[in-house]
Amino acid sequence: MKTTATAYVAMNPRRCTACWECVGKCPKKVIGKTGILCHRHVAFKEADACIGCGKCIKTCPQGVFFKPGEAVADRRVSAGMAFRMERLLPLAFVASAVTGVGLHLAGHGASHEVWHNWSVAHVVASFLWLLSVALHVKRHKDWYKALISKSAFNGRRVTFALSVCFLAVAVTGILLVACVEGANSSLGLWHYKLGIFLLALSLLHALRRR
Numbered sequence: 001m002k003t004t005a006t007a008y009v010a011m012n013p014r015r016c017t018a019c020w021e022c023v024g025k026c027p028k029k030v031i032g033k034t035g036i037l038c039h040r041h042v043a044f045k046e047a048d049a050c051i052g053c054g055k056c057i058k059t060c061p062q063g064v065f066f067k068p069g070e071a072v073a074d075r076r077v078s079a080g081m082a083f084r085m086e087r088l089l090p091l092a093f094v095a096s097a098v099t100g101v102g103l104h105l106a107g108h109g110a111s112h113e114v115w116h117n118w119s120v121a122h123v124v125a126s127f128l129w130l131l132s133v134a135l136h137v138k139r140h141k142d143w144y145k146a147l148i149s150k151s152a153f154n155g156r157r158v159t160f161a162l163s164v165c166f167l168a169v170a171v172t173g174i175l176l177v178a179c180v181e182g183a184n185s186s187l188g189l190w191h192y193k194l195g196i197f198l199l200a201l202s203l204l205h206a207l208r209r210r
């Protein structure tokens with residue numbers, strides 16, 4: 001049975017970033033994984049087995065676990081606009097991808113108006129994705145700090161490649177809207193190819209979270 005409290009510890013799963021550090025640390029295998037895609041978080045799967053050793057409280061970098069009765073007012077996730085905006089991530093991702101491919105196909109078509117409509121849709125969708133990824137990255141800033149300070153890439157390759165590729169796609173996209181007129185420029189084709197690669201990496205990044 002999944003619960004958010006044992007006799008000794010409680011949790012706020014909304015703070016969980018699914019790093020799974022705590023899962024292996026619990027000596028009684030009380031903590032399990034639940035949810036799908038970007039809604040992954042921990043749950044107490046064997047609450048009755050908890051011995052109150054407190055390892056989960058010490059391990060979690062996000063402060064998910066706390067002693068029952070402890071004040072939880074400051075433990076709420078960064079609620080409000082920023083939180084909701086990051087939730088847009090998968091939706092804006094699909095919208096940016098679909099409109100990006102649509103825009104590319106429209107570039108091969110005869111109608112400039114159709115191309116223009118795809119272009120507007122793509123810029124709006126991509127801007128939303130850009131914004132939600134910026135918030136997602138901000139929440140994971142410690143991951144980047146750890147990457148720089150430890151220079152440890154093991155197990156981090158996909159997310160690292162994704163970050164570099166995202167930057168390249170965002171920069172070429174912004175250059176396209178600022179400096180390039182019309183379809184099928186060489187910068188546009190680079191942006192498109194990188195965009196397809198980015199989609200593959202994003203899918204890998206999201207699906208690897210089991």
Ligand code: HEM
Nearest residue numbers: 017018037038090093133140143159162163166202206209
């Ligand atoms: C479809 C798009 C994406 C989805 C669905 C997605 C989903 C997730 C999920 C579920 C996590 C772990 C738990 C959480 O933070 O909620 C995560 C972690 C992370 N994401 Fe993403 N993400 C996406 C795109 C990106 C992009 C484009 C970047 C970088 C530019 C990025 C950078 C990170 C980092 C640095 C972490 C923490 C380290 C890690 O666990 O790999 N994500 N992402």
Ligand code: HEM
Nearest residue numbers: 100101104119126170173176177183184185188192195196
């Ligand atoms: C961070 C995400 C992205 C941003 C910020 C972005 C932004 C942009 C911008 C601003 C343009 C210029 C539109 C215009 O000139 O009217 C553009 C064009 C384009 N984008 Fe993206 N985009 C992103 C992701 C993608 C992805 C994932 C794909 C493909 C799957 C893609 C495919 C294209 C194509 C084909 C064009 C037209 C290029 C041309 O022929 O000029 N984009 N993008």
Ligand code: SF4
Nearest residue numbers: 016017019020022060
């Ligand atoms: S250590 Fe904290 S953030 Fe990581 S999975 Fe466990 S509860 Fe979630």
Ligand code: SF4
Nearest residue numbers: 026050051053054056
């Ligand atoms: S207090 Fe100890 S036994 Fe209980 S869930 Fe946390 S780590 Fe597991």
